Amino acid sequence: MPFSGPAEDRLAIHELVASYGDAVTCRDGDAWIANWAEDAVWKLPAIPGMERVEGRDAILAAWVAAMPGWPKQINFQRCGAIAVDGDRASGHTYTDELNTDTEGKVERWLNRYDDEWVKRDGRWMFASRSLTVLHIGPG
Numbered sequence: 001m002p003f004s005g006p007a008e009d010r011l012a013i014h015e016l017v018a019s020y021g022d023a024v025t026c027r028d029g030d031a032w033i034a035n036w037a038e039d040a041v042w043k044l045p046a047i048p049g050m051e052r053v054e055g056r057d058a059i060l061a062a063w064v065a066a067m068p069g070w071p072k073q074i075n076f077q078r079c080g081a082i083a084v085d086g087d088r089a090s091g092h093t094y095t096d097e098l099n100t101d102t103e104g105k106v107e108r109w110l111n112r113y114d115d116e117w118v119k120r121d122g123r124w125m126f127a128s129r130s131l132t133v134l135h136i137g138p139g
Helices: 007-026 029-033 056-069
Strands: 036-043 072-085 088-100 106-120 123-138
Touching: 007 029, 007 072, 007 088, 007 106, 007 123, 029 056, 036 056, 088 123
Parallel strands: 036 123
Antiparallel strands: 072 088, 088 106, 106 123
């Protein structure tokens, strides 16, 4: 069951997930927020103040506020499961991040996002992302 539903939809979700990671690495807020539905929810329970952020505008504001704390970030995202059911889908994504903070400390973060996706106007977007940190260690 890791991957089910139409291949065309699964490919589009893979590309959505990849574009998310690319936008983070490129620090492109416009490209990054374009991946989110207007009524999306972003959950980062390990980061104080970002436990639950609701709505595209609030999500972008939280991301913009957080990014100066990480002046260098390389972000790879890989789908681990996608189950498509019409215009909705769910699954999970693994992230591999190499982060440098403002003091030059480098850490490697390995995470899992539990994702919900929605297809609107023929385009897949994030409806919800909930992060679980799996490992933080030296870069």
